[in-house]
Amino acid sequence: MDRNSNGYTFLFAGIMVIVVGALLAFTATSLKPAQDENVKKEKMQNILASVGVDVDREAATAKFGEVVKQQLSLSEDGSEKSDVNAFKVDLKEELAKPVDKQTYPLYVAEQDGKSFYIIPLRGAGLWDAIWGYVALDSDMNTVKGTVFDHKGETPGLGAEITQKWFQDRFVGKKIRNESGKIVGVEVVKANATPNDVDAISGATITSNGVSEMIAERLAHYQSYFDKLKK
Template sequence: MNKNSNAYTFIFAIIIVTVIAGLLAFTATSLKDLQDTNVKAEKMQNILGTVGVTDVSRDDAQAAFDQYIKKQLALTNKGTVDEKTNAFNINLKNEVKKPEDEQRYPLYIAEKDGKTFYVVPLYGAGLWDAIWGYVALGEDENTIVGANFDHKGETPGLGAEITTDWFQAQFEGKKILDESNNFVSVTAVKGGAKPGDEHGVDAISGGTITSNGVSNMIEERLAHYLPYFKNN
Protein backbone atom coordinates (compact mmCIF):
# COMPACT_ATOMS: atom_id res chain seq x y z
CA MET A 1 0.00 0.00 0.00
CA ASN A 2 1.22 3.46 -0.85
CA LYS A 3 2.30 5.07 2.41
CA ASN A 4 1.59 8.50 0.98
CA SER A 5 -2.03 7.70 0.17
CA ASN A 6 -5.05 8.90 2.15
CA ALA A 7 -6.17 5.28 2.64
CA TYR A 8 -2.90 4.39 4.35
CA THR A 9 -3.18 7.43 6.62
CA PHE A 10 -6.74 6.56 7.64
CA ILE A 11 -5.92 2.90 8.29
CA PHE A 12 -2.81 3.80 10.27
CA ALA A 13 -4.81 6.29 12.38
CA ILE A 14 -7.55 3.72 13.05
CA ILE A 15 -4.99 1.12 14.17
CA ILE A 16 -3.26 3.59 16.52
CA VAL A 17 -6.55 4.76 18.03
CA THR A 18 -7.73 1.17 18.50
CA VAL A 19 -4.48 0.13 20.19
CA ILE A 20 -4.48 3.17 22.51
CA ALA A 21 -8.14 2.66 23.40
CA GLY A 22 -7.44 -0.97 24.18
CA LEU A 23 -4.50 -0.06 26.41
CA LEU A 24 -6.53 2.57 28.26
CA ALA A 25 -9.39 0.13 28.81
CA PHE A 26 -6.97 -2.51 30.07
CA THR A 27 -5.31 -0.03 32.42
CA ALA A 28 -8.65 1.19 33.79
CA THR A 29 -9.83 -2.36 34.38
CA SER A 30 -6.55 -3.35 36.01
CA LEU A 31 -6.63 -0.39 38.39
CA LYS A 32 -10.33 -0.57 39.29
CA ASP A 33 -9.83 -2.70 42.40
CA LEU A 34 -7.11 -0.36 43.64
CA GLN A 35 -9.25 2.68 42.94
CA ASP A 36 -12.22 1.16 44.76
CA THR A 37 -9.99 0.35 47.74
CA ASN A 38 -8.69 3.93 47.87
CA VAL A 39 -12.21 5.39 47.64
CA LYS A 40 -13.37 3.12 50.47
CA ALA A 41 -10.40 4.07 52.65
CA GLU A 42 -10.92 7.79 52.00
CA LYS A 43 -14.58 7.47 52.95
CA MET A 44 -13.59 5.82 56.23
CA GLN A 45 -11.02 8.54 56.90
CA ASN A 46 -13.62 11.26 56.37
CA ILE A 47 -16.13 9.59 58.68
CA LEU A 48 -13.53 9.11 61.40
CA GLY A 49 -12.28 12.67 60.99
CA THR A 50 -15.62 14.13 62.12
CA VAL A 51 -15.23 12.47 65.54
CA GLY A 52 -11.65 13.57 65.99
CA VAL A 53 -9.88 10.45 64.74
CA THR A 54 -7.35 12.01 62.40
CA ASP A 55 -3.94 11.18 60.97
CA VAL A 56 -5.17 7.74 59.94
CA SER A 57 -3.41 6.45 56.84
CA ARG A 58 -5.30 4.72 54.08
CA ASP A 59 -3.57 1.48 54.99
CA ASP A 60 -4.83 1.78 58.58
CA ALA A 61 -8.29 3.14 57.74
CA GLN A 62 -10.10 -0.19 57.94
CA ALA A 63 -8.62 -1.09 61.32
CA ALA A 64 -9.41 2.34 62.77
CA PHE A 65 -12.90 2.26 61.30
CA ASP A 66 -13.59 -1.13 62.90
CA GLN A 67 -12.24 0.17 66.21
CA TYR A 68 -14.36 3.30 66.48
CA ILE A 69 -17.47 2.67 64.38
CA LYS A 70 -19.68 0.38 66.42
CA LYS A 71 -22.82 0.41 64.27
CA GLN A 72 -23.69 1.12 60.64
CA LEU A 73 -27.42 1.61 60.16
CA ALA A 74 -29.56 2.08 57.07
CA LEU A 75 -32.60 4.06 58.21
CA THR A 76 -36.00 4.56 56.64
CA ASN A 77 -37.73 7.93 56.66
CA LYS A 78 -39.79 6.62 59.60
CA GLY A 79 -36.69 6.19 61.72
CA THR A 80 -36.67 2.40 61.60
CA VAL A 81 -33.67 0.30 60.61
CA ASP A 82 -33.58 -1.57 57.31
CA GLU A 83 -31.62 -4.68 58.26
CA LYS A 84 -31.35 -5.82 54.63
CA THR A 85 -29.41 -2.79 53.40
CA ASN A 86 -25.68 -2.28 53.90
CA ALA A 87 -25.30 1.31 55.12
CA PHE A 88 -21.72 1.72 53.90
CA ASN A 89 -22.65 0.75 50.34
CA ILE A 90 -25.42 3.34 50.03
CA ASN A 91 -24.61 5.80 47.23
CA LEU A 92 -26.23 9.11 48.17
CA LYS A 93 -25.80 10.47 44.66
CA ASN A 94 -28.30 7.87 43.49
CA GLU A 95 -30.31 7.71 46.70
CA VAL A 96 -31.37 11.37 46.77
CA LYS A 97 -33.08 10.93 43.40
CA LYS A 98 -35.59 8.49 44.92
CA PRO A 99 -38.82 9.41 46.73
CA GLU A 100 -38.21 9.99 50.44
CA ASP A 101 -40.06 6.85 51.50
CA GLU A 102 -37.84 4.75 49.24
CA GLN A 103 -34.54 6.29 50.30
CA ARG A 104 -32.25 4.77 52.89
CA TYR A 105 -30.32 7.06 55.20
CA PRO A 106 -26.94 5.75 56.40
CA LEU A 107 -25.93 6.46 59.99
CA TYR A 108 -22.61 5.64 61.62
CA ILE A 109 -22.51 5.33 65.40
CA ALA A 110 -19.05 5.82 66.83
CA GLU A 111 -17.58 5.44 70.28
CA LYS A 112 -14.49 7.34 71.38
CA ASP A 113 -13.18 8.09 74.86
CA GLY A 114 -16.32 6.61 76.39
CA LYS A 115 -18.62 8.89 74.39
CA THR A 116 -21.08 8.11 71.60
CA PHE A 117 -21.24 10.06 68.34
CA TYR A 118 -23.62 9.96 65.38
CA VAL A 119 -22.14 10.58 61.93
CA VAL A 120 -24.54 11.60 59.18
CA PRO A 121 -23.49 11.57 55.49
CA LEU A 122 -24.50 14.62 53.44
CA TYR A 123 -25.14 15.24 49.75
CA GLY A 124 -26.38 18.36 47.99
CA ALA A 125 -25.79 20.93 45.27
CA GLY A 126 -23.28 23.77 45.15
CA LEU A 127 -22.93 26.49 42.53
CA TRP A 128 -21.53 24.34 39.72
CA ASP A 129 -21.99 20.73 40.76
CA ALA A 130 -22.46 18.34 43.66
CA ILE A 131 -21.20 18.93 47.19
CA TRP A 132 -21.08 16.34 49.96
CA GLY A 133 -19.60 15.54 53.33
CA TYR A 134 -20.27 14.34 56.87
CA VAL A 135 -21.43 15.92 60.11
CA ALA A 136 -21.09 14.28 63.53
CA LEU A 137 -23.43 14.91 66.44
CA GLY A 138 -22.55 14.36 70.08
CA GLU A 139 -24.35 12.22 72.63
CA ASP A 140 -27.10 14.82 73.01
CA GLU A 141 -27.98 14.30 69.32
CA ASN A 142 -27.96 18.07 69.06
CA THR A 143 -24.42 19.45 69.22
CA ILE A 144 -22.17 19.21 66.19
CA VAL A 145 -18.73 17.91 67.14
CA GLY A 146 -17.19 17.77 63.69
CA ALA A 147 -17.89 18.32 60.01
CA ASN A 148 -16.15 17.97 56.68
CA PHE A 149 -17.23 18.92 53.20
CA ASP A 150 -16.05 18.31 49.66
CA HIS A 151 -17.10 19.29 46.17
CA LYS A 152 -16.81 18.35 42.54
CA GLY A 153 -16.40 21.68 40.79
CA GLU A 154 -16.67 24.76 43.02
CA THR A 155 -14.52 27.81 42.30
CA PRO A 156 -11.04 27.84 43.91
CA GLY A 157 -10.77 30.62 46.49
CA LEU A 158 -14.55 31.00 46.63
CA GLY A 159 -16.98 28.09 46.90
CA ALA A 160 -14.12 25.60 47.15
CA GLU A 161 -13.36 27.11 50.58
CA ILE A 162 -15.90 24.68 52.05
CA THR A 163 -13.05 22.15 52.18
CA THR A 164 -10.85 24.36 54.36
CA ASP A 165 -10.28 23.95 58.08
CA TRP A 166 -11.44 27.48 58.93
CA PHE A 167 -14.87 26.92 57.39
CA GLN A 168 -15.42 23.43 58.72
CA ALA A 169 -14.20 24.24 62.25
CA GLN A 170 -16.99 26.82 62.63
CA PHE A 171 -19.57 24.05 62.86
CA GLU A 172 -18.08 22.54 66.00
CA GLY A 173 -20.28 23.33 69.00
CA LYS A 174 -23.24 24.54 66.93
CA LYS A 175 -26.72 23.22 67.73
CA ILE A 176 -29.31 21.79 65.36
CA LEU A 177 -32.18 22.19 67.86
CA ASP A 178 -33.43 25.35 69.55
CA GLU A 179 -34.23 25.73 73.25
CA SER A 180 -37.65 24.15 72.66
CA ASN A 181 -36.07 21.16 70.88
CA ASN A 182 -37.38 22.29 67.53
CA PHE A 183 -35.17 21.47 64.54
CA VAL A 184 -33.59 24.62 63.13
CA SER A 185 -30.35 23.18 61.67
CA VAL A 186 -27.22 25.30 61.11
CA THR A 187 -26.99 28.07 58.53
CA ALA A 188 -24.07 29.78 56.81
CA VAL A 189 -24.88 33.47 57.26
CA LYS A 190 -23.93 36.00 54.59
CA GLY A 191 -21.98 38.82 56.21
CA GLY A 192 -21.15 36.65 59.21
CA ALA A 193 -23.02 35.04 62.07
CA LYS A 194 -23.72 37.15 65.16
CA PRO A 195 -21.63 36.46 68.27
CA GLY A 196 -23.24 33.75 70.37
CA ASP A 197 -25.38 32.44 67.51
CA GLU A 198 -25.63 28.71 68.19
CA HIS A 199 -27.14 27.99 64.80
CA GLY A 200 -25.08 30.17 62.46
CA VAL A 201 -21.62 30.17 60.92
CA ASP A 202 -19.88 32.68 58.67
CA ALA A 203 -20.64 32.19 55.00
CA ILE A 204 -17.83 32.29 52.46
CA SER A 205 -17.21 35.77 51.08
CA GLY A 206 -17.95 35.61 47.36
CA GLY A 207 -19.25 32.06 47.69
CA THR A 208 -22.82 32.73 48.76
CA ILE A 209 -24.46 30.13 46.54
CA THR A 210 -22.11 27.37 47.67
CA SER A 211 -22.53 28.45 51.31
CA ASN A 212 -26.29 28.27 50.86
CA GLY A 213 -25.82 24.85 49.30
CA VAL A 214 -24.05 23.66 52.44
CA SER A 215 -26.84 25.07 54.62
CA ASN A 216 -29.55 23.45 52.52
CA MET A 217 -27.66 20.15 52.40
CA ILE A 218 -27.28 19.96 56.17
CA GLU A 219 -30.88 20.89 56.84
CA GLU A 220 -32.36 18.54 54.22
CA ARG A 221 -30.25 15.53 55.22
CA LEU A 222 -30.45 15.92 59.00
CA ALA A 223 -34.23 16.30 58.91
CA HIS A 224 -34.54 12.68 57.82
CA TYR A 225 -32.74 11.46 60.95
CA LEU A 226 -35.00 13.17 63.47
CA PRO A 227 -37.49 10.27 63.66
CA TYR A 228 -34.66 7.89 64.57
CA PHE A 229 -33.26 10.22 67.23
CA LYS A 230 -36.75 10.74 68.65
CA ASN A 231 -37.44 7.01 68.82
CA ASN A 232 -34.07 6.12 70.27
Protein backbone atom coordinates (compact mmCIF):
# COMPACT_ATOMS: atom_id res chain seq x y z
CA MET A 1 0.00 0.00 0.00
CA ASP A 2 1.19 3.49 -0.84
CA ARG A 3 2.24 5.11 2.43
CA ASN A 4 1.47 8.53 0.99
CA SER A 5 -2.15 7.64 0.19
CA ASN A 6 -5.20 8.68 2.21
CA GLY A 7 -6.15 5.03 2.64
CA TYR A 8 -2.88 4.23 4.36
CA THR A 9 -3.26 7.26 6.66
CA PHE A 10 -6.78 6.25 7.72
CA LEU A 11 -5.74 2.61 8.22
CA PHE A 12 -2.76 3.60 10.35
CA ALA A 13 -4.88 6.00 12.42
CA GLY A 14 -7.54 3.33 12.91
CA ILE A 15 -5.00 0.75 14.09
CA MET A 16 -3.45 3.24 16.52
CA VAL A 17 -6.86 4.13 17.98
CA ILE A 18 -7.60 0.43 18.56
CA VAL A 19 -4.18 -0.28 20.08
CA VAL A 20 -4.15 2.78 22.35
CA GLY A 21 -7.77 2.17 23.38
CA ALA A 22 -6.99 -1.43 24.27
CA LEU A 23 -3.94 -0.37 26.32
CA LEU A 24 -5.92 2.25 28.21
CA ALA A 25 -8.74 -0.21 28.93
CA PHE A 26 -6.24 -2.80 30.17
CA THR A 27 -4.50 -0.23 32.38
CA ALA A 28 -7.78 1.02 33.84
CA THR A 29 -8.96 -2.52 34.56
CA SER A 30 -5.62 -3.45 36.14
CA LEU A 31 -5.54 -0.39 38.38
CA LYS A 32 -9.20 -0.50 39.48
CA PRO A 33 -8.69 -2.83 42.48
CA ALA A 34 -5.95 -0.57 43.83
CA GLN A 35 -8.06 2.53 43.19
CA ASP A 36 -11.07 0.99 44.96
CA GLU A 37 -8.89 0.06 47.93
CA ASN A 38 -7.56 3.63 48.17
CA VAL A 39 -11.11 5.04 48.07
CA LYS A 40 -12.11 2.62 50.83
CA LYS A 41 -9.16 3.64 53.02
CA GLU A 42 -9.76 7.35 52.43
CA LYS A 43 -13.38 6.88 53.53
CA MET A 44 -12.19 5.18 56.70
CA GLN A 45 -9.72 8.01 57.31
CA ASN A 46 -12.49 10.61 57.04
CA ILE A 47 -14.82 8.71 59.37
CA LEU A 48 -12.05 8.41 61.93
CA ALA A 49 -11.07 12.07 61.52
CA SER A 50 -14.59 13.15 62.46
CA VAL A 51 -13.96 11.79 65.99
CA GLY A 52 -10.45 13.22 66.14
CA VAL A 53 -8.51 10.12 65.12
CA ASP A 54 -5.92 11.01 62.48
CA VAL A 55 -4.11 8.12 60.79
CA ASP A 56 -2.27 7.62 57.53
CA ARG A 57 -3.86 5.61 54.74
CA GLU A 58 -2.00 2.39 55.45
CA ALA A 59 -3.08 2.36 59.10
CA ALA A 60 -6.69 3.28 58.37
CA THR A 61 -8.14 -0.23 58.04
CA ALA A 62 -6.75 -1.52 61.33
CA LYS A 63 -7.65 1.64 63.26
CA PHE A 64 -11.13 1.70 61.77
CA GLY A 65 -11.76 -1.83 63.00
CA GLU A 66 -10.51 -0.82 66.45
CA VAL A 67 -12.54 2.40 66.83
CA VAL A 68 -15.75 1.79 64.87
CA LYS A 69 -17.79 -0.80 66.74
CA GLN A 70 -21.02 -0.74 64.70
CA GLN A 71 -22.04 0.05 61.14
CA LEU A 72 -25.79 0.45 60.89
CA SER A 73 -28.13 0.89 57.93
CA LEU A 74 -31.31 2.67 58.99
CA SER A 75 -34.72 3.40 57.54
CA GLU A 76 -36.54 6.72 57.87
CA ASP A 77 -38.56 5.33 60.80
CA GLY A 78 -35.39 4.42 62.71
CA SER A 79 -35.56 0.67 62.10
CA GLU A 80 -32.44 -1.22 61.05
CA LYS A 81 -31.87 -2.86 57.67
CA SER A 82 -29.88 -5.95 58.51
CA ASP A 83 -29.39 -6.90 54.86
CA VAL A 84 -27.66 -3.65 53.79
CA ASN A 85 -23.94 -3.00 54.23
CA ALA A 86 -23.70 0.54 55.63
CA PHE A 87 -20.17 1.08 54.37
CA LYS A 88 -21.22 0.37 50.78
CA VAL A 89 -24.17 2.77 50.77
CA ASP A 90 -23.67 5.49 48.13
CA LEU A 91 -25.37 8.71 49.26
CA LYS A 92 -25.36 10.07 45.72
CA GLU A 93 -27.58 7.16 44.67
CA GLU A 94 -29.68 7.32 47.84
CA LEU A 95 -30.51 11.00 47.40
CA ALA A 96 -32.08 10.19 44.04
CA LYS A 97 -34.64 7.97 45.81
CA PRO A 98 -37.79 8.98 47.73
CA VAL A 99 -37.07 9.69 51.41
CA ASP A 100 -38.85 6.58 52.62
CA LYS A 101 -36.85 4.37 50.26
CA GLN A 102 -33.42 5.68 51.23
CA THR A 103 -30.89 3.97 53.49
CA TYR A 104 -29.28 6.10 56.20
CA PRO A 105 -25.82 4.82 57.28
CA LEU A 106 -24.65 5.33 60.84
CA TYR A 107 -21.27 4.49 62.37
CA VAL A 108 -20.90 4.02 66.12
CA ALA A 109 -17.39 4.65 67.42
CA GLU A 110 -16.02 4.13 70.91
CA GLN A 111 -13.18 5.99 72.60
CA ASP A 112 -12.25 6.22 76.25
CA GLY A 113 -15.48 4.47 77.24
CA LYS A 114 -17.71 6.90 75.32
CA SER A 115 -19.84 6.29 72.26
CA PHE A 116 -19.94 8.64 69.27
CA TYR A 117 -22.40 8.58 66.37
CA ILE A 118 -21.03 9.40 62.92
CA ILE A 119 -23.41 10.43 60.14
CA PRO A 120 -22.40 10.68 56.45
CA LEU A 121 -23.43 13.89 54.66
CA ARG A 122 -24.01 14.90 51.05
CA GLY A 123 -25.44 18.08 49.57
CA ALA A 124 -24.87 20.82 47.00
CA GLY A 125 -22.42 23.70 47.08
CA LEU A 126 -22.06 26.58 44.65
CA TRP A 127 -20.72 24.59 41.68
CA ASP A 128 -21.12 20.92 42.51
CA ALA A 129 -21.52 18.32 45.24
CA ILE A 130 -20.24 18.73 48.80
CA TRP A 131 -20.05 15.92 51.34
CA GLY A 132 -18.55 14.86 54.63
CA TYR A 133 -19.22 13.44 58.08
CA VAL A 134 -20.48 14.82 61.38
CA ALA A 135 -19.79 13.00 64.64
CA LEU A 136 -22.08 13.45 67.62
CA ASP A 137 -21.25 13.00 71.27
CA SER A 138 -22.97 10.34 73.38
CA ASP A 139 -25.82 12.80 74.11
CA MET A 140 -26.75 12.64 70.39
CA ASN A 141 -26.88 16.43 70.37
CA THR A 142 -23.37 17.88 70.74
CA VAL A 143 -21.01 17.89 67.75
CA LYS A 144 -17.78 16.00 68.44
CA GLY A 145 -16.21 16.82 65.07
CA THR A 146 -16.77 17.27 61.34
CA VAL A 147 -15.08 16.54 58.03
CA PHE A 148 -16.11 18.27 54.79
CA ASP A 149 -15.01 17.93 51.19
CA HIS A 150 -16.14 19.16 47.79
CA LYS A 151 -15.88 18.55 44.08
CA GLY A 152 -15.55 22.01 42.61
CA GLU A 153 -15.87 24.90 45.07
CA THR A 154 -13.89 28.10 44.54
CA PRO A 155 -10.34 28.06 46.00
CA GLY A 156 -10.00 30.59 48.83
CA LEU A 157 -13.79 30.82 49.21
CA GLY A 158 -16.15 27.81 49.25
CA ALA A 159 -13.23 25.39 49.11
CA GLU A 160 -12.28 26.55 52.62
CA ILE A 161 -14.84 24.07 54.02
CA THR A 162 -12.04 21.51 53.86
CA GLN A 163 -9.84 23.50 56.23
CA LYS A 164 -9.44 22.46 59.86
CA TRP A 165 -10.08 25.97 61.17
CA PHE A 166 -13.54 25.93 59.60
CA GLN A 167 -14.39 22.38 60.64
CA ASP A 168 -13.28 23.10 64.22
CA ARG A 169 -15.97 25.78 64.46
CA PHE A 170 -18.58 23.03 64.68
CA VAL A 171 -17.08 21.32 67.72
CA GLY A 172 -19.37 21.72 70.74
CA LYS A 173 -22.29 23.06 68.71
CA LYS A 174 -25.79 21.61 69.19
CA ILE A 175 -27.95 19.97 66.52
CA ARG A 176 -31.25 20.13 68.44
CA ASN A 177 -33.41 23.08 69.37
CA GLU A 178 -34.92 23.68 72.82
CA SER A 179 -37.78 21.28 72.03
CA GLY A 180 -35.39 18.46 71.19
CA LYS A 181 -36.02 18.54 67.46
CA ILE A 182 -32.98 18.02 65.24
CA VAL A 183 -32.40 21.25 63.29
CA GLY A 184 -28.72 20.86 62.43
CA VAL A 185 -26.05 23.54 62.61
CA GLU A 186 -26.46 26.73 60.60
CA VAL A 187 -23.49 28.45 58.98
CA VAL A 188 -24.27 32.16 59.28
CA LYS A 189 -22.50 35.50 59.58
CA ALA A 190 -23.86 36.12 63.08
CA ASN A 191 -22.85 33.33 65.44
CA ALA A 192 -25.65 33.96 67.92
CA THR A 193 -26.99 30.59 69.12
CA PRO A 194 -25.67 27.13 70.08
CA ASN A 195 -26.86 25.98 66.63
CA ASP A 196 -24.78 28.55 64.69
CA VAL A 197 -21.21 28.74 63.39
CA ASP A 198 -19.46 31.62 61.63
CA ALA A 199 -19.78 31.52 57.86
CA ILE A 200 -16.92 31.86 55.38
CA SER A 201 -16.63 35.39 54.03
CA GLY A 202 -17.52 35.59 50.34
CA ALA A 203 -18.86 32.02 50.24
CA THR A 204 -22.52 32.50 51.12
CA ILE A 205 -23.90 29.86 48.75
CA THR A 206 -21.44 27.19 49.87
CA SER A 207 -22.08 28.10 53.52
CA ASN A 208 -25.82 27.75 52.94
CA GLY A 209 -25.15 24.43 51.22
CA VAL A 210 -23.33 23.13 54.30
CA SER A 211 -26.20 24.28 56.54
CA GLU A 212 -28.84 22.64 54.36
CA MET A 213 -26.81 19.45 53.99
CA ILE A 214 -26.42 19.02 57.74
CA ALA A 215 -30.05 19.84 58.54
CA GLU A 216 -31.47 17.62 55.80
CA ARG A 217 -29.30 14.58 56.52
CA LEU A 218 -29.44 14.68 60.32
CA ALA A 219 -33.23 15.09 60.42
CA HIS A 220 -33.62 11.52 59.11
CA TYR A 221 -31.93 10.16 62.24
CA GLN A 222 -34.42 11.75 64.66
CA SER A 223 -36.52 8.59 65.02
CA TYR A 224 -33.53 6.34 65.65
CA PHE A 225 -31.92 8.65 68.20
CA ASP A 226 -35.21 9.18 70.03
CA LYS A 227 -35.68 5.41 70.30
CA LEU A 228 -32.11 5.04 71.51
CA LYS A 229 -32.63 7.63 74.24
CA LYS A 230 -35.69 5.79 75.52
